[in-house]
Amino acid sequence: MVERIIYRDIPESFRIEDIEIVRTLANYCFDNPGAIINVDSLSKDLGRHRKTIRNALNYLELSFLIKRVSNLRKSLLASSRKNKKAYPLHQTLATTRDEDKILETTVRSEINADYYWKKGNSEVDFVIRNNEIIPVEVKNTEEVKTRDLSSLVKFSKLFNARKAIVLYRGRRTSFKRTG
Structure with a gap:
């Protein structure tokens, strides 16, 4: 094809x-x-x-x-x-054959993302921009550590995003941003 x-x-x-x-x-x-x-x-x-x-x-x-x-x-x-x-x-x-890249491609396709964000050393995999701005981070891991969220936090503060999405292979959990 x-x-x-x-x-x-x-x-x-x-x-x-x-x-x-x-x-x-x-x-x-x-x-x-x-x-x-x-x-x-x-x-x-x-x-x-x-x-x-x-x-x-x-x-x-x-x-x-x-x-x-x-x-x-x-x-x-x-x-x-x-x-x-x-x-x-x-x-x-x-x-x-890079599983991380295949997962990232799958997510990009599913959410039909038009944007990502990178500034300096901070990067967010995708940004959904409809009625509100929602950053999306893709992790091919069972567990997300607090340090994995630093770019999402920076992005959220800069763009005043009220929520963010982290897609990973582990159990569903919620994180609350303070400050």
Whole structure:
């Protein structure tokens, strides 16, 4: 199915000739779910113009093979300019053997996240932005330690989030933020 989309549907729909760059970027996204996509670095590494890289990523997203997730900022314009992360649209497209990345891809797909948050050393896996802002952290572990929640706490204070979600393999529990 993926081969048909890349080698037939994308060239027919978008009239492109350099289909190998599309294939290379698809493989990169499938092998590295959640990787930050730096167009400048990819352009240099792959020897292609930045516009070619941007277009190829757009074709993959418009063809429902990948989903790019923006770094949430208070300004939507700033969010759109920051480096995005790329995920296979569905976990069945992921070719990695990294269970953490497969779980993260599954959660991204299920909640249809459009955002993540990273500032300095703090990072939140996903942010749901509907009527309220809800940070979501994914942990492939049985137990969540208080230190695992520090980025959620920072995010919650910065964006005035009233609740947060931590998905992990252990028993359901509640945490209360103080302060």
